[in-house]
Amino acid sequence: MSSVCVVEDDGPLLRLLGRTLRDSGLDVDLVGHGAQVLERARVHPYDLILLDLGLPDVDGVTVLQALRVADPDAQVLVLSARDDCASRVRCLDLGACDFVGKPFEIPELLARVRVRLRPARRSGTGAFLGQGDVRLDLVRHCVVLRDRTVGLPTREFVLLKYLMSRSGEVCRREELLAAVWGYDFDADSNVVEVYVSRLRAKIPGLPVDTVRHVGYAFAPA
Numbered sequence: 001m002s003s004v005c006v007v008e009d010d011g012p013l014l015r016l017l018g019r020t021l022r023d024s025g026l027d028v029d030l031v032g033h034g035a036q037v038l039e040r041a042r043v044h045p046y047d048l049i050l051l052d053l054g055l056p057d058v059d060g061v062t063v064l065q066a067l068r069v070a071d072p073d074a075q076v077l078v079l080s081a082r083d084d085c086a087s088r089v090r091c092l093d094l095g096a097c098d099f100v101g102k103p104f105e106i107p108e109l110l111a112r113v114r115v116r117l118r119p120a121r122r123s124g125t126g127a128f129l130g131q132g133d134v135r136l137d138l139v140r141h142c143v144v145l146r147d148r149t150v151g152l153p154t155r156e157f158v159l160l161k162y163l164m165s166r167s168g169e170v171c172r173r174e175e176l177l178a179a180v181w182g183y184d185f186d187a188d189s190n191v192v193e194v195y196v197s198r199l200r201a202k203i204p205g206l207p208v209d210t211v212r213h214v215g216y217a218f219a220p221a
Helices: 011-023 034-043 060-070 085-093 106-116 154-165 173-181 191-202
Strands: 003-007 027-031 048-052 076-080 098-101 126-131 134-137 142-145 148-151 170-172 208-211 215-218
Touching: 003 011, 003 034, 011 027, 011 106, 027 034, 034 048, 034 060, 048 060, 048 106, 060 076, 060 085, 060 173, 076 085, 076 106, 085 098, 085 173, 098 106, 126 154, 134 154, 154 173, 154 191, 154 215, 170 173, 173 191, 173 215, 191 208, 191 215
Parallel strands: 003 027, 003 048, 048 076, 076 098
Antiparallel strands: 126 134, 134 142, 142 148, 170 215, 208 215
């Protein structure tokens, strides 16, 4: 049974979502504060977290960033009345798997939840993210390029996974710092440059381009 946590400070809506998701056969936790989900997710990783942005203790964007730092594979579906383009883009850039604006229709929300809880597509014995000639093994945390397999430490793996998931797009340095290292990481650090250099040294021919004064882009041929 898939486990879902709903983080929402509106009591009636929280209870409604709880009943609806349980009726759909899910194991559901209900919390009203950001600190609660951060504590629970540390000991009980959820298959999906439904996160409101307007929480009473910690801003939901901060919670999203902290969840993604603690578990880069965490699936967080944002529910928010802040349904403007800038808010949607920011949350998606920070790693949210989806964004649903309030008010919303329950059937649509359930459909989006079902999509996120589907098993990952599998190839052979593992789940892969493939772009061009590069395949990232999401189970073994290694990358395959032209029949060469290279194991990656966690942070290098997360960085490459993020770049590949945004294939063809320019990822700003600040965006990578937030998504891979967390919102409170020293913005003056050259850690992004260091880790990109490590990836390039380990994987000759890796198609990660430098966009001068902006960031990096995964650009397979």
